[in-house]
Amino acid sequence: MTFLVVDDDRLNLHLVEKLLRSQYPSCRILLCQNPLEVLSMLSSNDIDIVLLDIVMPQQNGIEVLTDIRSISRYNDIPVIMLTSLTDTESFRSCFNAGANDYVLKPIQLFEFKARLRAAMQIRNNMTQIQEMYRQVTVQNEDLRLLNAKLKDAQFHMVQQEKLASIGELAAGIAHEINNPMGFVGSNLSTLQSFFTKIKQVLAAHETCMDLLFQTPDLPESIRTRMNAVRETERVNKLPFILTELEATLRESLDGVDRVTKIIQTLRNFARSGHDDEFSPCQLDDIIEEAMMIVRNESKYHLDIFHERNEMPDIFCSRGQIGQVVLNILINAIQAIKAQNRVGRGRICISVSQVRQDALIEIRDDGPGIPEEVRMRIFDPFYTTKEVGQGTGLGLSISHDIIVNKHHGGISVTNGPEGGACFIIRLPVQKEEPE
Ligand SMILES: Nc1ncnc2c1ncn2[C@@H]1O[C@H](COP(=O)(O)OP(=O)(O)OP(=O)(O)O)[C@@H](O)[C@H]1O
Ligand SMILES: [Mg+2]
Known part of the structure; x- marks a missing residue:
């Protein structure tokens, strides 16, 4: 435990030092005769308890105390005022400024010991709480990482x-x-x-x-x-x-x-x-395969239009890109079906090349996606469907496939006439991405 004793009177300083030394032989004691140096001593030493004189010529103890308490990291340090003042007003000022206790001068050993024991108890409890808080914070972080994993x-x-x-x-x-x-x-x-x-x-x-x-x-x-x-x-x-x-x-x-x-x-x-094999693929072929798979799901409710375009082969995982197109198509079909509308719905798919990117656009004329939902649709397990109907994984898997496995991008907007429009961007490249 480290004590800082502040008193302008050298004799007083040594008296307190002697008392402390006799009670706590293993403690560290720092003496300060100039109250203006208190803050710098606090910042360069790990002080546990401050014993502070009140009447000092350079700066009185209450002002020093106010300075100490104005710095939040010193709030936990118990401060005991050493004073020969006995008027209520002085005590009130000390406690208002953040003193924990006081010891009257001339010092009575029994009082000094009792006040100090209480201050040390406070300090020990504080240190333990801080340590526990640190451990809980570390454990929380570990748990957070584990949870994410x-x-x-x-x-x-x-x-x-x-x-x-x-x-x-x-x-x-x-x-x-x-x-x-x-x-x-x-x-x-x-x-x-x-x-x-x-x-x-x-x-x-x-x-x-x-x-x-x-x-x-x-x-x-x-x-x-x-x-x-x-x-x-x-x-x-x-x-x-x-x-x-x-x-x-x-x-x-x-x-x-x-x-x-x-x-x-x-x-x-x-x-x-x-x-997860990568090979040169025609995106239009992949789209047609996905369309064939959803045909039965969609044929009574909507039409799917696919506009084929002259495109170079795209180096990608055929199965994974098919999976993405399938997820988006199924979502669009489910959204249109959920409208229970009278007329038939419509999904339009097209592929184009813009500079070094191939773009697949899948636009539906369903209900569209509200802003607050749109922010979260790529989060794992996010679904607006009823329990048991959707796992909320379709789009997060798609995001992982496009962004992490193919170094592309996937985004969604609502069309001007309603409905959702998904755009998948894939780099036109000759080799498998790193
Ligand atoms: N075309 C769309 N129109 C309207 N809402 C959509 C459309 N596509 C996705 N959504 C919304 O995005 C949410 C997340 O879609 P996602 O595919 O990730 O999960 P899901 O379809 O709910 O479940 P899962 O695909 O795992 O069966 C959906 O619940 C739905 O609210
Ligand atoms: Mg889905």
């Missing part, structure tokens, strides 16, 4: 899980559909080529029938049979069947083609859900 880990786990479960589902479905689709497609192609041949044979039969009908001496029994054949053809609408069959086969083959494309898309997603 946990949130980060949780965010990435959920992201991985989300991608992986989409990937697994997609891979499973794609596999199941792929095989039957393969033989349906090949059977349809076979049917189409058989049908062409059947048509050729039927045409030959028709030509032959026409010739026979023109033969003047054709026996009546044969003419009757031939008429019966023509009648059967008419009743069964053969010409109609032939035209329809051709169109039906063509449409079925188109359908199979579409399913095959969807399977391919799902497979791309399944693969890219697991790896």
Whole structure:
């Protein structure tokens, strides 16, 4: 413990020093005869308790005390006034200025010991509280960092899980559909080529029938049979069947083609859900894949317009960018559906190049995003959807993918006619970002 004793009288100083030394032999004692030096001594030493004389010629003790208390970091230092004054007014001034206690001169040992014990107790308690406060602050900071790490880990786990479960589902479905689709497609192609041949044979039969009908001496029994054949053809609408069959086969083959494309898309997603591989990609192809995936979600409620543009290949992770476009599209579809509007909604997507950046613009004509929501939509777990409907991760994952993994940018504004407009910026570069 370090004491600072302030008194203009040298004899008094030494008396107090002697008393202190006899009571607390291990303590440090600093003596100050000039009150004008008190503040500088406080700032250059770690003082625990100040013993302060009141009547001094250069500056009185109450003024010194006022100076000490005007500096907030000295507020916790107990100050004991040493005084021969006994009038109430002086005591009041001392306490008003921030004194903790006083000791009357000439000093009585029992009083000196008691006042000092109380002051030391205060000081020790103060030091302990300060230490505890410091520890709590450090622990709070540790907890804050830990919490941030946990949130980060949780965010990435959920992201991985989300991608992986989409990937697994997609891979499973794609596999199941792929095989039957393969033989349906090949059977349809076979049917189409058989049908062409059947048509050729039927045409030959028709030509032959026409010739026979023109033969003047054709026996009546044969003419009757031939008429019966023509009648059967008419009743069964053969010409109609032939035209329809051709169109039906063509449409079925188109359908199979579409399913095959969807399977391919799902497979791309399944693969890219697991790896973060970067490769040169056409953004328009990625957009089309995402559109195909949301088709069923959107077809009864809105139209999605995609304007293809001549663009260079963009070096990016196909799966991750697909995931971002998908998240934004699903949000827009959900926002439009939630309006329960009478007419159909509309989403417009376009890609363009501005200097060294590729921009994907996804604009919807839904309700738009209020300012206070817009500030927070990229925060993890922020959602305005009902419990169980949204995890609030779609856009924060997208932000992470675009900003951290692709060194691009993602922003959102409300269009002049309402609706939200997301803009994704990706650098046009030849190599994977660092
Ligand atoms: N096109 C949009 N129109 C209106 N609001 C939108 C649109 N896109 C995003 N939002 C708002 O941003 C919020 C955050 O979107 P985000 O995709 O991160 O989470 P979510 O859709 O709520 O849940 P999750 O995507 O995890 O299922 C949404 O809850 C919604 O309020
Ligand atoms: Mg979402």
